[in-house]
Amino acid sequence: MTVSDEERIARATINLVTEPGDVRCLGLTRELGGVRFLEVLKEQPDLRSEFVAAAGRLASAQPERVLEEAARRRIRFVVPGDDEWPAPLDDLSGAGMLHARGDVPVGLWVRGPLRIDRLDPAVAVVGSRSSTSYGDQVAGDMAAVLGAAGRTVVSGAAHGVDYAAHRGAVTADGRTVAVLACGVDRAYPLAHQQMLDHLGEHHAVVSEAPPGSAPLRIRFLARNRLIAALTQGTVVVEAAVRSGALNTASWADRLHRTVMGVPGSVISAASEGVHELIRAGGASLVTCGDDVLELLGASGEHLLDVRRAPEGPRDRLSIRARQVLDAVPVSSPAAAASIARVAGLGIEEVELLLDGLAVDGHVERLPSGWRLGEEVRSTIAQ
């Protein structure tokens, strides 16, 4: 642990008086350090006028009290330099200058036994709050596969896809992390109180906003960049055209993470945003947890076999037998002589092969001749 108490308290102060993802305050803290930026904020009126909101709150901020109170409730404040600081978050350096929210947080509030520097390899599974039962099922199954494979499933604890993802990971005894827009001691939505308590007890609940913070729109936008940054890749399961999940996906793309999308019905509005993302080349199509593992795997690891159809009964035949089979009509029976002509083989050989093919049900003999067997007919092209 190389972070001084002074620096930790300075960073807690900055965290208390600014909003998550405030690119100017975070950028200056990253460059100057917390202690120095705080001095600047206190001492230089010219600069301070740039940060009216933060400066205005400085007088009332009580960082020591907040840190103590948090510790008492087993909430820790992890800052850059701590052993537990997740290195992938540093990829956010300077990111966001052109956006509403961005850059590296001055610190993260964490509740739960899971160390957030050890999430890797982690995958974000996010999507619509207004998901369909299809989206919930796919997200849950996918998270279960990822969790069972040792991946940490990161999501936002929202209704719909997020909830299904956390639950799927938990049911597979996998690890999962909820990154919130409100304080880690709050439950938003309230209906997820129990799940969040479970995650806080056995996994981890993370937020950039101090304990007690309410969920605000800007905090959701700031939160999305953390989900993207903490993970190797983001899977969007269902997302309408206007969806926060697409904001997470675009952060993942900006941070050179792998962006993946699960397709669905083209008639479902809940899949529209995902289809648009795949169409535009912004996401790879994935259909299951194994697809995700393949895309994220180290080279050679989790390389999926190209999905081939199971070997059909035809594949096990000799070339001559196939030649005969190919010449047998689908439905209206033909005489052996006619089949021999089409196949370009002698009639005796063909009759012998037809008898053999009939034994395995490839062909059937009717009074008027031969035709394909029921099962083979059903595998005929188109």
Place this chain on the structure above:
Amino acid sequence: MTVSDEERIARATINLVTEPGDVRCLGLTRELGGVRFLEVLKEQPDLRSEFVAAAGRLASAQPERVLEEAARRRIRFVVPGDDEWPAPLDDLSGAGMLHARGDVPVGLWVRGPLRIDRLDPAVAVVGSRSSTSYGDQVAGDMAAVLGAAGRTVVSGAAHGVDYAAHRGAVTADGRTVAVLACGVDRAYPLAHQQMLDHLGEHHAVVSEAPPGSAPLRIRFLARNRLIAALTQGTVVVEAAVRSGALNTASWADRLHRTVMGVPGSVISAASEGVHELIRAGGASLVTCGDDVLELLGASGEHLLDVRRAPEGPRDRLSIRARQVLDAVPVSSPAAAASIARVAGLGIEEVELLLDGLAVDGHVERLPSGWRLGEEVRSTIAQ
């Protein structure tokens, strides 16, 4: 018309004694011409032994009778050199040497008023015979859009997606062509007799196999290359991993046509082959007829706007009002003073803006303070 009677009859003969897509016979006919290849077949025993099946049938072939009988039933035999010969089919030259079936047909049997040299711009819409109602609906709607936009919809008249595609084009008063594996005078499947009669009366039914031919497996494989070659692009609507529609798609790819796939539920086996195709980069994802038109359109034509979310109520607010709105809690109300602190604005201005925002329902005032309005809450990120 520059094709001599002798050449036409020679080609009809070759067509009668060989199977559709026989790469050796078709290749030699293409290089030597029909008359010369037929001479070779008759005169050179050494070479003839390579074509046992064809040579064996030569004695009994009655090309003049077949052509006359066909003409009587308004079936024409279109060969290379005819005005009606579709130039795109020549792209099949030499194609198929490594495959079971291939090369340019010696001729095509056509029933119906639609000239097959004037199908362009044409689109193939193909897919599973065991389609779901979802697949049928999407194929039908897509074909209707394509038909209404002046595209000829080409398919295989099979159960499922093919049938839905033909029907969709017909209901939109579009043009449609069925390419069959059996003779154009036969109905396979029998249940499509009425539709095929309709197409033969008002559109076109095409086959490489002579009238009267039964549907054989090799004829389906040969047929698929014609569907791909006759069109600018192939859309696969639903296809299991082992599906003839994927064979059509791979022909389209081999012929440098555009290959497109419609996504569906990842739980549906009927979409598995399409997802695999998109995943592997073998097809572009399309969700509707307009997507297809965009991909196939001449440059500048049919360029879809990137689908943006409709402008939300928030987009119409002033920057200051948005700043305030962003600082209003989602569910638990906050006092105006607290909102002013978060927003970094003066309390008077914030109170004024909150009143304005309340009028449009962006925020609502409760006894304990302000929170987001119902409608805005539902558009919050994730």
